[in-house]
Amino acid sequence: MIHDLEIEIDPSVELNSSSLIPTNVTPIAIDTIETTAIPIRLQAFDVKTVGFQFPRSGGGIKVFRGANQANAPISQPGDHNAKTTEERSRELIEKSRAAATRARQSIRTGKLTRIKPPADVVKLEDRLFYLLQPPLELLVGSEQLDFPFEPFPYQLDGIAFLFPRYAAVLADEMGLGKTMQAISTVRLLLCSGEVRSVLLICPKPLVTNWMREFSVWAPEIPVAPIEGNSPTRQWQWTSPDIAVKIANYELLMRDRDSVLDQDQHFDLVVLDEAQRIKNQKNATSAIVREISRTRSWALTGTPVENSPEDLVGIFEFLSPGYLRSDMPVATIAKATRDHMLRRTKDMVLQDMPPKLYRDADLELTPEQRLTYEKAETEGVVQLENLDSQLTIQHVFELVLRLKQICNFDPATGSSAKLERLVADMEEVAASGQKAIVFSQWVKSIDAMRPALERFGPLEYHGRVPQKQRDGVIEQFKSDPSKHVILMSYGAGSVGLNLQFCRYVFLFDRWWNPAVEDQAINRAHRIGVAGSVTVTRMLMQNTIEQRIAAVLEQKREMFDELFSESKLPGSASLSREEIFGLFNLRSPKGRIAG
Amino acid sequence: MSRSPEAEVTIGFYTVEESEFTGWTGGLLVLSSSGRPLEFQCTLPVRPTRTHEILYGPTLRDYLIGEAIGPMLLKRCRNAPSLLCCNQPEALQLESISEAPVALVSEAAEQEEGPITDEMLPGYERCELAGSTLRVAIERYEIVRDIVSKLPSLPDMLEPFDRIKEAISEAQKQISRARAA
Numbered sequence: 001m002i003h004d005l006e007i008e009i010d011p012s013v014e015l016n017s018s019s020l021i022p023t024n025v026t027p028i029a030i031d032t033i034e035t036t037a038i039p040i041r042l043q044a045f046d047v048k049t050v051g052f053q054f055p056r057s058g059g060g061i062k063v064f065r066g067a068n069q070a071n072a073p074i075s076q077p078g079d080h081n082a083k084t085t086e087e088r089s090r091e092l093i094e095k096s097r098a099a100a101t102r103a104r105q106s107i108r109t110g111k112l113t114r115i116k117p118p119a120d121v122v123k124l125e126d127r128l129f130y131l132l133q134p135p136l137e138l139l140v141g142s143e144q145l146d147f148p149f150e151p152f153p154y155q156l157d158g159i160a161f162l163f164p165r166y167a168a169v170l171a172d173e174m175g176l177g178k179t180m181q182a183i184s185t186v187r188l189l190l191c192s193g194e195v196r197s198v199l200l201i202c203p204k205p206l207v208t209n210w211m212r213e214f215s216v217w218a219p220e221i222p223v224a225p226i227e228g229n230s231p232t233r234q235w236q237w238t239s240p241d242i243a244v245k246i247a248n249y250e251l252l253m254r255d256r257d258s259v260l261d262q263d264q265h266f267d268l269v270v271l272d273e274a275q276r277i278k279n280q281k282n283a284t285s286a287i288v289r290e291i292s293r294t295r296s297w298a299l300t301g302t303p304v305e306n307s308p309e310d311l312v313g314i315f316e317f318l319s320p321g322y323l324r325s326d327m328p329v330a331t332i333a334k335a336t337r338d339h340m341l342r343r344t345k346d347m348v349l350q351d352m353p354p355k356l357y358r359d360a361d362l363e364l365t366p367e368q369r370l371t372y373e374k375a376e377t378e379g380v381v382q383l384e385n386l387d388s389q390l391t392i393q394h395v396f397e398l399v400l401r402l403k404q405i406c407n408f409d410p411a412t413g414s415s416a417k418l419e420r421l422v423a424d425m426e427e428v429a430a431s432g433q434k435a436i437v438f439s440q441w442v443k444s445i446d447a448m449r450p451a452l453e454r455f456g457p458l459e460y461h462g463r464v465p466q467k468q469r470d471g472v473i474e475q476f477k478s479d480p481s482k483h484v485i486l487m488s489y490g491a492g493s494v495g496l497n498l499q500f501c502r503y504v505f506l507f508d509r510w511w512n513p514a515v516e517d518q519a520i521n522r523a524h525r526i527g528v529a530g531s532v533t534v535t536r537m538l539m540q541n542t543i544e545q546r547i548a549a550v551l552e553q554k555r556e557m558f559d560e561l562f563s564e565s566k567l568p569g570s571a572s573l574s575r576e577e578i579f580g581l582f583n584l585r586s587p588k589g590r591i592a593g
Numbered sequence: 594m595s596r597s598p599e600a601e602v603t604i605g606f607y608t609v610e611e612s613e614f615t616g617w618t619g620g621l622l623v624l625s626s627s628g629r630p631l632e633f634q635c636t637l638p639v640r641p642t643r644t645h646e647i648l649y650g651p652t653l654r655d656y657l658i659g660e661a662i663g664p665m666l667l668k669r670c671r672n673a674p675s676l677l678c679c680n681q682p683e684a685l686q687l688e689s690i691s692e693a694p695v696a697l698v699s700e701a702a703e704q705e706e707g708p709i710t711d712e713m714l715p716g717y718e719r720c721e722l723a724g725s726t727l728r729v730a731i732e733r734y735e736i737v738r739d740i741v742s743k744l745p746s747l748p749d750m751l752e753p754f755d756r757i758k759e760a761i762s763e764a765q766k767q768i769s770r771a772r773a774a
Contacts, residue, residue: 042644045657047619047665050764051634053672056625104724104749112752114759124767131759132622132630138748139628192629 052125055193112137113156115163119338130164139188148216151180154348159185161341166295167318169274171342174301174427175356175533179213182270182299187218190243195267195295197243201288202272204248205419208363210272211246226251234258249276252287265292271317273423274298275430278313289317301427308332345502345531355520358535360420364406364542367414372405372542380582395578399543406539407444407508417507417537418448424535425455428503429483434476435503437486438519440510445486448507456481461488489519506536509544513551543581550577602626602743605674605693606753607666607684609658610761616640618765619662620757623672626744632672635764636662659686667691676740678727680754682706682714694733698750699726725750
């Protein structure tokens with residue numbers, strides 16, 4: 001049953017319209033508020049842009065097994081050392097990751113080497129191309145710039161200097177790595193597609209050195225020397241597969257027609273020892289200036305900035321008409337400032353060790369090679385024929401004879417080492433520095449003297465009477481025209497201080513590394529005042545190379561075992577090792593000594 | 594804007610520089626997977642008027658970076674980046690118009706913004722590339738991870754922003770010289 005709902009409203013909580021209006025107020029009438037709209041002209045943002053596209057890299061070089069890779073082992077099926085494509089790819093990725101991590105550390109902690117556009121690059125697009133390149137530290141260790149050794153910061157600066165320049169002089173003091181800087185920059189330019197063809201011109205004794213340096217610093221680049229008979233050279237000059245061609249100055253006259261052919265053009269021509277072309281009138285300079293090219297670089301160890309005439313000569317190659325010989329020196333200095341880079345060891349001393357080794361690996365001259373091979377073949381036969389009467393003395397005699405041929409060909413006097421020494425001494429003398437040349441034979445010292453005459457050679461060895469020796473040292477120290485002293489290891493190794501010498505040449509090497517070290521330390525005690533560059537001369541594919549390899553192995557082993565101590569006397573070759581230099585055989589088998 | 598070949602991964606870096614004297618200048622740098630420059634686009638300086646400053650108020654920066662400058666640079670860019678990285682949170686708005694995912698490089702952004710936390714960017718995931726942390730929208734996370742896996746040799750994510758600053762500075766110098774002449 002539904003009942004009606006009864007509702008009562010409590011008046012005390014009732015809400016009605018009167019309870020919504022406060023009781024103690026009085027309404028006031030006011031005018032309606034009128035609003036006005038004020039139009040504001042707001043300009044839209046007009047965003048204008050400017051943009052540039054840059055060439056993609058990697059189009060410049062075809063990588064193939066060129067002359068400098070001819071001896072690399074070819075992997076065969078079943079070769080356990082061969083890597084699959086996948087393994088190689090994984091290896092490359094790991095390498096890239098490691099390089100990227102190193103680069104990041106470099107960014108966080110140190111200075112970055114950025115490529116800066118030179119002053120003569122004015123177009124914005126070109127300037128931005130250089131500014132927007134990654135810093136070199138990011139490229140080092142990557143697949144684009146994988147170095148076998150860590151470059152010094154000043155060397156990265158040198159690469160950054162060369163990379164954007166169409167005309168450049170790299171005039172670093174000898175021993176600072178001009179070769180490495182030039183090669184690394186060539187590599188970057190080839191990789192980025194900015195250059196496709198490079199011609200490098202150098203003195204003949206240095207061709208082999210450049211080939212070797214390319215195989216160390218840029219092994220993937222096809223490099224070949226222009227050499228051989230005329231038809232061969234003609235083919236080499238025109239071959240499009242060789243990205244970097246190396247020619248010597250002497251060759252330019254003979255191959256003038258090929259070099260200056262109207263279809264011949266090089267994106268980059270590099271002159272090594274560029275002071276050779278400072279004389280504008282000579283025929284070689286004339287040919288070099290006529291080579292059709294886009295970029296021109298000059299490498300020299302001489303302080304060319306001190307010689308305005310030399311600079312004018314070099315700049316006639318880099319940028320004809322840019323300098324004139326009648327310009328004031330200050331004008332020349334200002335005009336060349338952006339195109340030249342010279343560092344001395346003192347300037348970059350904090351970047352490098354005080355003793356800098358430079359191994360000059362040389363090839364025998366043709367005359368030397370003929371004599372050497374005949375002597376070695378006949379000598380080995382004689383040793384084998386001695387059979388049981390063979391003693392270590394016999395082997396020593398052969399070794400010494402061969403080493404002497406490595407210095408000078410006895411018949412003709414031809415010497416690859418001397419050619420190199422003379423070339424280096426030109427730079428040493430031009431820089432106002434002094435050098436010591438060590439040899440174990442006074443006969444070799446006699447033979448090298450005439451070629452070194454213009455450097456004011458002094459001698460210090462067994463044939464110089466004792467009472468004259470002090471005078472020789474004093475003269476060497478004080479006479480500015482004396483740039484070189486020729487010493488034998490015995491006489492010059494002990495008790496001398498030659499603290500003013502910055503260069504040491506080991507014309508031939510001693511058996512015992514400790515004796516070599518002592519010889520070097522006549523000059524290197526100096527290390528406090530400045531660094532010393534030690535050039536060790538070694539003939540490739542000879543007994544010298546085999547001896548050096550054994551000594552190096554022993555040195556590494558001793559370093560590992562005795563890290564703090566000096567090398568003991570037995571660091572020189574043992575009896576077995578000396579016999580082992582020739583792989584002697586008798587009817588009874590191998591002769592081991 | 595052309596597409597890069599599918600096999601080639603490219604990476605874009607976008608930033609806007611503000612200067613009291615010149616105004617707001619944006620730069621977009623597109624790099625190859627090895628860090629080489631492929632394209633650079635930059636704006637002429639954009640100068641907001643006093644009216645703009647008053648009316649836009651605190652939203653002016655957002656508007657300029659995310660709606661005025663960024664879209665114009667992307668429109669002009671001929672080499673489409675596979676991934677667009679920025680160092681300013683305001684640029685994340687470009688996600689709505691960009692075909693490529695947009696990522697904020699935390700370490701680069703922190704130089705101006707201070708620490709970037711997850712709470713500041715809800716709906717964003719973290720991803721590592723070249724030692725830096727990228728903040729990407731959740732829905733783009735898988736795509737970005739795939740792109741990152743194709744960039745093993747990219748060394749650094751902060752340094753390209755410095756290159757853009759240098760390039761903008763160079764461009765402004767040239768423009769000033771041209772005007773003075």
